Amino acid sequence: MTTYTLVITSESRQLARVRVWLGEQLARRGVDAHTQSALQVAVGELATNSIKHAYGGRAGEPIHISVASRDDGVVIQVEDFGRPFDPSGYRQPDLSEMNESGVGLYIVKRLADEFSFDLARERGTRWTL
DSSP, X not given: OOEEXXXXXXXXXXXXXXXXXXXXXXXXXXXXXXXXXXXXXXXXXXXXXXXXXXXXXXXXXXEEEEEEEETTEEEEEEEEOSSOOXXXXXXXXXXXXXXXXXXXXXXXXXXXSSOEEEOOSSSSOEEEO
16 A cells, blocks of 8 residues: 655645645545545645644644555545644534534544544544545
């Protein structure tokens, strides 16, 4: 399984670069446009969470985004090296409220076929789609 990785820094202006790179990687692997779009949104949400929560908005910190092919599709990972995700602090959002924040992980869960995270690391979180 060949893996391709893009390394960005923790700045929101980098998200457009992620979207373009990921679209190219997925297109090369024959992923249809609808699925590409969904995965671009999901990865954008995870990268945004890394910027806001893992790094507390601090610019210049690394975020690694990788794509690998599998027989049954692709595996995408978003990895940061900041404050790890605390699953005990996560609450399912109340969608009847019009909040602009707090729905990122909910969106990712809805868009990805499979979704997991790895906290058994020295620091940071690795998200896998």
